[in-house]
Amino acid sequence: MAGPDDVVRLDDVAREAGVSASTVSRALSRPDMVAPATLAKVRGAAESLGFRANPAARALITGRTGFFALLVPDLDNPFYAATATAAQDLAAEGGRRVIIAVTGGDAAREAAALAELEGQVDGFAVLSPMSPAAALKEVHRRKPVVAINRRVAGLTSFTVDTPGGLGRIYDRLVELGHRDVAYLAGPPGSWMDRRRRDELVEHAARSGLRVRVHGPVRPAFAEGAAAARAIAASGCTAVLVYNSLLLLGMMFEFGRMGVRVPEDVSVAAADDIALADLPGPPITAVLAPAGELGRCAVAALAEMVQGGGDRRAPGRRLPTGVRITDSLAPPRPGV
């Protein structure tokens, strides 16, 4: 490794093509500014020598690195993983890369990542940001920042209407005759969970009922399994769950306990990930477009960088689908 001798530079290409360095530069980055014949020569030379522009030199002068940073709380959550993967894919189409920084859902680490990466990237997408709005806006004065999964005043934000979807599922439960519903809450301190929970509780109150909240717990499979026993014992006839990973864990344990779905208990979750491909009867879920969030964020950043100015891309609340299936059934008699 380490062969600083055989690296091909712009001059090498220029010499090979019999033109000047600036012509090579133009040919490669603004092909319409050179004569077709020259273009061909330069491309041929670059190709044959295996030239790849030094990104640092380019970044130094243009001020663009070709990187976007995506800050995510963790990678264990398949929702985040899906968002990150989609973001990378779309960025790649524009010749850009997405740097993923794991923050652990910790405001301090998030702030550190923001500060450290500021010089390395052209913009930030922050997934479920923990930082105060002011801190995010401060960064935004220098580099475009887009928020995902949380509305931040003054920033382009992309959210999904998961609370609304949960509400519709709740309505269906009431319609089926359920009166005792449990909600297994997600990550402590999570903005998303807060919204889902509050909406659900208020929504239930409007029906004259109430929802019993369990948790909050980390959105991990094992945590869902761990919560199953208490939920089953609580006497509820239906459970809504913060996300699909928790639901899988819960159902896993239900299976071992002999609790049947939906005969003994109806179940549904937000964030349909890995639920759709399950064998057997499908499970009721709010269909959140995890990948779409990542793509929207990248597209917005790209637009802001292109625009150069302070043009703020419009944010959106993405619609969610709701898949209502036989995992919802009337409450078992005698309850």
Place this chain on the structure above:
Amino acid sequence: MAGPDDVVRLDDVAREAGVSASTVSRALSRPDMVAPATLAKVRGAAESLGFRANPAARALITGRTGFFALLVPDLDNPFYAATATAAQDLAAEGGRRVIIAVTGGDAAREAAALAELEGQVDGFAVLSPMSPAAALKEVHRRKPVVAINRRVAGLTSFTVDTPGGLGRIYDRLVELGHRDVAYLAGPPGSWMDRRRRDELVEHAARSGLRVRVHGPVRPAFAEGAAAARAIAASGCTAVLVYNSLLLLGMMFEFGRMGVRVPEDVSVAAADDIALADLPGPPITAVLAPAGELGRCAVAALAEMVQGGGDRRAPGRRLPTGVRITDSLAPPRPGV
């Protein structure tokens, strides 16, 4: 956003501190080369102005970007996610960042990522590489490359002895009286799976038995669930599974089918992720140090970059633990 006017440069700090630019540079990167008094002045000035060195300018001259790239097949696999997270954490301690590039387990995309990132990073860690050894070594001539989860001749490689661990679990099954064991195989084309499967089959043959192979399947929860029925119907009394995610999916479906563990079937998996925290009796597993792999790779890269020369860091096969529990039991009578 975009305020190229108020960016603080080295000269600004120099002026503020009343010294030359090079002194500031030294003070910040090699503190032991300046007088304590100067150091204090410079640090004070840098702090008060909020100076952050331009990484592109630094990279241009030093040839170091402070980035390592980690190529992973996908982020849905919690094993990979754990490795990636640990790698980032260790790199952060050395003031470096890890760029995660998702390749989809596709050799072409892996090659593209290698080529595109070559100028942007100080080294590569490739998780479960798909590229031919020659291609990896070619990159290694210019930037250090470390292989994870596959031994690549001529490259520093970190692997885990998962096959050996599976063998020990298999021995225990034989000891318990099992004669009909199933193996649910992992990702098609995976080097890891190939090794696990072959070792297991040979190992079984030495006991005069044979292992029935199901799959291969993508290592996703739903795939494990989908495979459960066929496996249960095959008449085996024990199942070894490629990884823990698949096992969870399989057990999930077993639960719904009324198949009990371990009364009806004994189970075990490699790559213990998310298995340990499960409520109830623990599950037999090969304990693979996913995070440790990431840390080893980063440490090796750091060493190679420091060494500057062609000093090749030594690779290792990390030991695996084996947790043998009551998820293994004698085969049910009458089979």
Place this chain on the structure above:
DNA sequence: TTGAAAGCGCTAACAG
């Protein structure tokens, strides 16, 4: 349409 020249912001010799 092309070339010459001037840096981008920083680090690394080299003197002093």
Place this chain on the structure above:
DNA sequence: CTGTTAGCGCTTTCAA
């Protein structure tokens, strides 16, 4: 221990 002097490899005016 510190300042001066050159660039790192590329893009981009400015003339020609």
